[in-house]
Amino acid sequence: MNDLDEDIRKFAQLIIAAKNIVVLTGAGMSTESGIADFRSPGTGLWEKVDPNEFASIHSYVSDTQKNLKFMLEMGMNIFRAKPNKGHRALTKLQKLGKLEGILTQNIDGLHHKAHTNNIVELHGTVNEAICMRCKEVYPITTMINQVLKGFYSPSCEVCGGLLKPNAIFFGEPLHSETLMRADEMIEACDLLIVLGSSLLIYPVAFYPRKALSAGAKLAIINIQQTDMDDYAEIVIHEKIGDILPRIIEIVEKNLKVSN
Ligand SMILES: NC(=O)c1ccc[n+]([C@@H]2O[C@H](COP(=O)([O-])OP(=O)(O)OC[C@H]3O[C@@H](n4cnc5c(N)ncnc54)[C@H](O)[C@@H]3O)[C@@H](O)[C@H]2O)c1
Ligand SMILES: [Zn+2]
CATH class of the missing domain: 3.30.1600.10 (SIR2/SIRT2 'Small Domain')
Incomplete structure (x- = not known):
C-alpha cells in the first residue's frame, strides 16, 4: 500500500468513526465542473x-x-455547469447516513443540483x-x-x-441567520471535512479552529497547502474528484460489512 492509499484508508476510517460530519466546500469543489476558482495559480x-x-x-x-x-x-x-464526481460522492455519503450537511462558499448551486440536502450557502447563490x-x-x-x-x-x-x-458581493455583510445556522453545525459536528478551500476568507477561515475547539476532528482535501494543514488529522493534496469517490467507496463497503 503506498502513502496515498494509506491516507485514503485513514480518511475513510475517520468518516466511519464519526457521528456528526459537516463538510465545508470552497471554489476548489467546482473547478472539476469547469468553474474557475479565485486563487489557483494560472x-x-x-x-x-x-x-x-x-x-x-x-x-x-x-x-x-x-x-x-x-x-x-x-x-x-x-x-x-454540472455536478462533478466530488459533488456526487457527497450525496452518496449523505445517503449512507454519514453526512449531516454542507457549508459552502460556492454560489454555483452545484450541491443542490447533485441533490445533497441541508446546504448552507454562506455567500448566497x-x-x-x-x-x-x-x-x-x-x-x-x-x-x-x-x-x-x-x-x-x-x-x-x-x-x-x-x-x-x-x-454576497464584496462590501456586503453575510446574512446573520445563515451565520447562525453555520455556527450551530460547526459546534455540533465531530468531524469537519474541508474540500477545495484556501481557508483565507472569513468566516470560513475561522470554522476549522472553531470546530477543533469544540472537540471535532479536521480532515482536508485541497490541492494547495492551507494554514490549517498542521491541525488536521489528515490532509490530502490531490484533486477532490480523484480522491473523494475512493474514500466513500471504502466507507460504503465497511458499512455494508458491519450491517
Ligand atoms: N464555484 C463557485 O461558486 C465560486 C468560484 C470562484 C469563487 N467563488 C467565491 O470565491 C471565494 C473563493 O474562496 P475559496 O476559498 O472557496 O476558493 P479559493 O479560490 O481561495 O481556493 C480554492 C482552493 O481549492 C483548491 N483546488 C482547486 N481545484 C481543486 C480540486 N479539483 N481539488 C482540490 N482542491 C482544489 C486550490 O488549491 C485552492 O487552494 C469564495 O468566497 C466563493 O464564494 C465561488
Ligand atoms: Zn423590490
Missing part, C-alpha cells in the same frame, strides 16, 4: 479580473451595465436575484430575461428597485 479568476471592479456592491451600483455584462458571461458558464430595496427574491431568469432584452437596470416587479444576483 487559472484562478483573480489573475484575470480585479475583484473590486467586478464583484463589489459599490461597482455594481455605480456601473451596473458593465458589471452585468461581465456577470452574464461568467454566469452562463455557471448555469451550464447566483441562481436567484434579489431586490436591493424590498428584498423580494426571484429566480435569476427574471433578471436575465430583462438584461437579454437590453434593459441593463433590471428592476423589481414589486417596488421597481434594482435587482442583483442573490450572491
